[in-house]
Amino acid sequence: MDVRRLRLLLELSRLGSMHEVAAELGTTTSAVSQGIAALAREVHTPLVEPDGRRVRLTPAGHRLAEHAVTILAAVEAARLDLDPAAEPVGVLRVAGFATAIRRSLLPAMDDLAQTHPGIEVRVHEYEPLEAFDLLARDDVDLALTYDYNLAPLSWRSDHEVAELWSVDWGLGVPARERRAPFASYADRDWIVNSRNTADEEVLRTLASMAGFTPRIVHRIDALELVDDLIVAGRGIGLLPRGPASRRGVRVLPLTDPRVTMRAYAVTRRGRDRWPPLRAVLDRLAVPT
Missing domain, CATH: 3.40.190.10 (Periplasmic binding protein-like II)
Incomplete structure (x- = not known):
């Protein structure tokens, strides 16, 4: 189903007139009528019926309008979740070694609790190779890892790596x-x-x-x-x-x-644009 058509149906259930829906959404009555008709074809059942010179929702139309409330709210939540300019909200999963968790992550979590309380950070203690495996399976969003100058790690092509401290x-x-x-x-x-x-x-x-x-x-x-x-x-x-x-x-x-x-923050390439992850990465302080 086209969510834009669900929006038309939801507004019709609230306003009761295609003309008023068109005025509310800045479109034409014809466009509203065509959208509702197309939605009815998608769900294979009539959604409106004549009511004098107006129309009213059928029982199926009312049921779908009720679902539309939840569906459109979820779509809006997803849009905000992925919008770089939106308030960061969500669960961020971190796998890391104890020293980096204490030295870098805990101060970041303290700051986030004040500035972005909608971010929940879940911490799992793992060594680097274990953390990389979790990152590859998308079981975590961020890996805090380390290597030595005499035993350097080999980075994967899909890794984004930022050195934190040494x-x-x-x-x-x-x-x-x-x-x-x-x-x-x-x-x-x-x-x-x-x-x-x-x-x-x-x-x-x-x-x-x-x-x-x-x-x-x-x-x-x-x-x-x-x-x-x-x-x-x-x-x-x-x-x-x-x-x-x-x-x-x-x-x-x-x-x-x-x-x-050397300690590092490692993410999957391209994932750092997700607002909760970006907020944490920006706060992984480099201690002096």
Whole structure:
């Protein structure tokens, strides 16, 4: 059914006269009559019947007019939802890693709650490859991912990628230890990520350059648990520089080569024009 003809029928049910409908919509009585007749042919049933010199809706016409209220409201809602100039409204699904959620997404959500309360952000914690799979299946609208300069991600042709921020990584060891050549850690037990192989790839690259193969003993997802194992003397691993994760851990700098983790916001190409997604992307602040 042509929704423009549904609008004619709905106005006729309200105004009761094709002449008044024509005046209301800025068209001719003939155009209104032809539109109603065409709609009747589309639904294979009469929608109006003579009533003296006027017409009135048949029972089927009244039923269809009732449906038209819901249909036209849904069409208008869809138009506003997709209008870049409209107030953003909708559910935005985000898959990302914990640090980016804390550092970039949560501040954006706080701002959106004040400026665009019609946007509902749903957060799912996933590692990059998991997030990319969800993005490809349209199960999420935005992926917050990361890579390392020594283990870069391969982007798909349909990805739109914006770098958010970067942070240097170093070697996490017990706080009592001091910096030493990387080769001196050849006999230590190592901790790597359990759900993403990127930091293991970086570790193996560094170890290869230093002339050894790391003995990987623990595979841990949570950085807090990595800290606990380091403090307990159960291993060492790569950690972000900056404020120590917790007392008892020292993160030694790595400079030759330097190790940098880079965070990204990734969407499907062309999807960033959807107002709720655009509003979130505009607010993914780059922390200083």
